Amino acid sequence: MRLSMDLELQDVPGQLLLALQPLKDSKANIISVVHHRDRKTPRGLIPVRFVVEMDRSKLETVKKQLQDSGISVVRAGEDRFIEAISVVLVGHILDSDLGDTIKRIDSTGFAEVMDLSLTMPGVDEPSSAYLKIRATGKAEIQKALTILREVGEEKKLLVIEPIEAEAV
Amino acid sequence: MRDVRVSLVGYGIVGHGVVEVLNRKKKVLREMGLDLKLVSVTDHTGTVFSEEGINAEKILGERTLQNVATSSMKGKEAIIAIDSDLVVEVTPTNIVHGQPGLGHMEAALSSGKHVVTSNKGPLVVAYSNLRKLAEDNGVMLKFEATVGGVMPLISLVERTLVGNTIYGIRGIFNGTCNYILTRMAEEGIPYTHALSEAQDLGIAEADPSYDVEGVDTAGKVVILANSLFDMNVKYSDMNVTGITGVTSEALALAKKRGYVIKLIGDVPALTVRPTLVPIGSPIAVAGTLNSAAIYTDISGTITVTGLGAGSIETASAILSDIISIYRTKRIDAIF
Numbered sequence: 001m002r003l004s005m006d007l008e009l010q011d012v013p014g015q016l017l018l019a020l021q022p023l024k025d026s027k028a029n030i031i032s033v034v035h036h037r038d039r040k041t042p043r044g045l046i047p048v049r050f051v052v053e054m055d056r057s058k059l060e061t062v063k064k065q066l067q068d069s070g071i072s073v074v075r076a077g078e079d080r081f082i083e084a085i086s087v088v089l090v091g092h093i094l095d096s097d098l099g100d101t102i103k104r105i106d107s108t109g110f111a112e113v114m115d116l117s118l119t120m121p122g123v124d125e126p127s128s129a130y131l132k133i134r135a136t137g138k139a140e141i142q143k144a145l146t147i148l149r150e151v152g153e154e155k156k157l158l159v160i161e162p163i164e165a166e167a168v
Numbered sequence: 169m170r171d172v173r174v175s176l177v178g179y180g181i182v183g184h185g186v187v188e189v190l191n192r193k194k195k196v197l198r199e200m201g202l203d204l205k206l207v208s209v210t211d212h213t214g215t216v217f218s219e220e221g222i223n224a225e226k227i228l229g230e231r232t233l234q235n236v237a238t239s240s241m242k243g244k245e246a247i248i249a250i251d252s253d254l255v256v257e258v259t260p261t262n263i264v265h266g267q268p269g270l271g272h273m274e275a276a277l278s279s280g281k282h283v284v285t286s287n288k289g290p291l292v293v294a295y296s297n298l299r300k301l302a303e304d305n306g307v308m309l310k311f312e313a314t315v316g317g318v319m320p321l322i323s324l325v326e327r328t329l330v331g332n333t334i335y336g337i338r339g340i341f342n343g344t345c346n347y348i349l350t351r352m353a354e355e356g357i358p359y360t361h362a363l364s365e366a367q368d369l370g371i372a373e374a375d376p377s378y379d380v381e382g383v384d385t386a387g388k389v390v391i392l393a394n395s396l397f398d399m400n401v402k403y404s405d406m407n408v409t410g411i412t413g414v415t416s417e418a419l420a421l422a423k424k425r426g427y428v429i430k431l432i433g434d435v436p437a438l439t440v441r442p443t444l445v446p447i448g449s450p451i452a453v454a455g456t457l458n459s460a461a462i463y464t465d466i467s468g469t470i471t472v473t474g475l476g477a478g479s480i481e482t483a484s485a486i487l488s489d490i491i492s493i494y495r496t497k498r499i500d501a502i503f
């Protein structure tokens with residue numbers, strides 16, 4: 001089974017090797033390792049994402065071994081939401097029921113709002129929000145965007161979507 | 169030497185640029201084998217005409233032709249009456265009815281004159297009719313300057329990328345909006361402040377709605393859709409959102425996540441809307457620059473950028489169009 005793991009490593013030599021050992025012990029086949037040196041956490045740790053092919057029953061053992069070596073395991077498990085997209089909303093976001101806006105995405109079962117930042121400059125002024133939506137695939141991302149566009153129209157919100165990298 | 173008699177219709181900012189550029193490039197053009205003679209300039213006050221070619225120095229200092237006109241002929245009348253091979257049409261644009269430019273272009277094409285223009289209105293309103301009129305009369309209609317100013321886009325697709333299938337074009341086609349969004353992002357100032365700054369600098373008009381509501385960008389998307397994608401669309405087919413609703417807070421939130429917000433026009437989606445563009449993307453240009461990403465089947469994605477407006481810059485696109493008319497027949501045709 002393909003699983004993904006988000007770890008945070010200290011910025012000192014040998015940490016990656018330390019993280020690999022438990023995977024080797026559990027005969028995990030590494031599919032990819034992405035080392036986000038440019039996205040250091042406030043505590044100065046470096047996020048690393050592993051995608052591995054391994055027996056799910058060994059996951060807890062691996063997690064424990066990693067934690068015993070002083071590596072923090074942020075998340076480990078099945079990689080259900082593999083696509084993510086950023087969207088910015090402008091308008092009366094709270095007054096138009098932000099909870100409902102999020103629920104409309106979350107209730108689909110294939111997409112969810114995983115990150116939200118809101119800026120409210122003044123009572124009568126439009127607020128702005130950043131949303132990160134993740135979904136089970138590219139098509140599902142598009143479906144979530146369609147829902148958000150409809151919600152935007154209904155609630156008079158400006159929906160600012162990311163440019164697509166490729167022509168459709 | 170090929171002698172070409174040019175009539176200029178419209179003597180505003182772009183018109184002045186055309187007179188200056190034709191004058192400045194006379195020698196280079198002669199060396200190329202092209203003797204361009206500006207025989208007439210017409211604006212709403214009258215016409216200056218000279219069989220030998222107008223002396224640019226004599227008229228460049230004049231804001232209008234009121235004090236230097238040699239004839240009271242205007243518009244279509246002047247276009248039909250004056251013996252010329254090519255008409256440069258640069259009157260103010262109107263995206264609703266296309267006039268007066270549309271009438272000027274119809275008159276010129278019907279009387280067998282090539283037309284080179286920076287005027288979007290007539291092309292947005294009546295592209296296919298104008299195209300047909302040009303074909304029926306065996307002349308050419310060239311309009312590189314209508315989209316992205318000096319940034320080569322139409323000729324790039326039609327000539328350099330010939331043989332490619334073009335999947336789409338996305339880009340920033342309005343320098344005023346781009347300036348405002350850039351300043352809002354850089355300084356964290358609200359829309360209204362950035363707009364007044366742009367107005368003070370002469371980048372935005374006193375009535376900025378045409379630019380900031382996305383109308384100008386949408387007109388350009390219509391021209392691209394009709395000319396490069398054979399889509400036969402009208403302005404009313406466009407889905408347009410301008411930049412007036414974009415807040416500096418939205419720009420700040422976007423920036424934190426690695427994005428800028430740009431007003432992006434999209435063909436063939438026929439949309440104009442504020443869009444998140446990754447910082448560092450080649451189309452995420454700043455200030456008054458324009459940019460366009462062209463998505464092709466065999467050349468991948470090609471991005472161009474350049475000044476979207478300006479007197480001399482727009483005139484340079486007009487000059488390239490003029491030259492291309494006379495080169496086309498000799499070099500580019502397949503026999």
